[in-house]
Amino acid sequence: MTPRVFLSERNETFSQMLTYYLQKEGWEVTSFSNDTSSLLNVADCPNLWILDADGEEWVNIMRKIQSNSTQIPIILTSEHENTINRVWGFELGCADFIVKPFMPKELVFRARKILNPHDHGSVTETATKVTRLQNYHLDLQRRMILVDKLTVDLTSKEFDLLCLFARHKGIALSREQILTSVWGENYFGSDRVVDDLIRRVRRKLTTLEIDTVYGYGYRIVS
Template sequence: MKTILLIEDDVTISELQRDYLEISGFKVDMAPDGEKGLQMSLSGTYDLIILDLMLPKLNGFEVCKKIREKKNIPILMVSSRREDIDVIRGLGLGADDYITKPFKPAELVARVKAHMARYDRLIGTTGTKNEIHIRGLRIEPDTRKVFVDETETMLTTKEFDLLYFLANHPNHVFSKDHLFEKIWGIDAMGDMQTVTVHIRKIREKIESNSADPTYIETVWGTGYRFKG
């Protein structure tokens, strides 16, 4: 049985979400604040984390950042705030998706299932893919590790998926629409800024100068291309 950690301070909301998730066959643990949620996320074994943004003691941004320093499991960020800057910041810190309150519990369950299925497909292919070596960059799909000049750099789940997809198709130009659908899925929450944020974060981690990238090139008016 898949286990979800639900970090939400509103008891009414968290119990409703828990009930819908349990009916759908998931085991759910709950944390009432950011500090407890961070502690449970790092000490426990979870298949996905649902993380509210506005939390007591430690906000969702800080919790997401600290989780991402240790783990790459899917994180679904939830908030009543609709500002683009919050979406960008959440995705930039490593959240895999962002859903705005109010939403139907069935929509939350659908998002959870979609992210788990995609993650299972990606980690369930051990031994079927070859490493990619391009100049000083090495990508290991079996272990989902990335090395730059033999030094490991930590990528989030979606950052790795996006980098691996581009590197697997060198010199091919992909539109932001195509990349979003391929990596996040057609029914995922977000828009093209999601792709832009993740490309920027990847460049910061693998490029010696992210302002003058040697791996992922922007093709203005079209999209992105990995230079093989």
């Protein structure tokens, strides 16, 4: 199935260039030039959103995308190295954040890691396609978690966290280790996003036992 990418980019020339490179990957790309057109299309469900975070409505657009489906990953782009926006974006659940100017190939590489995580060394990579985590089953190929044959709706970061825990059952992981594994080595911001992510996972997976290692990090009960 051909991945569908929605691209929100205000600069028309840059949008055309990014569209060209994304389409070269064989992806179906739909571009939007302003917040209004982006908002009108959030009800659709692409495989990836690339969202311009410089507009006035980007937070609203992001929330509407996630209210429609929390499993759609979002890459935020911005002309400014704004720490507040970066941290806010990750706290809201974006999969990646990239600051302009950037080469189109860099965006393609980051998008490819999200759309094809098993081919590029992501934290979900493993020899098996389904792994058990307490009473839950992680379907690594479809990036889904199931309990009693029912699917739990998770964001991309929430799923990556669970995959990290599945690979390190019973081992205490520091906040820094979780940041590096889930957000990447280039993440810049507060480690508070880890605590927020843990809270969201605990709220959704109410029977999952995650120990807090005070002053250090977290450990999944094996």
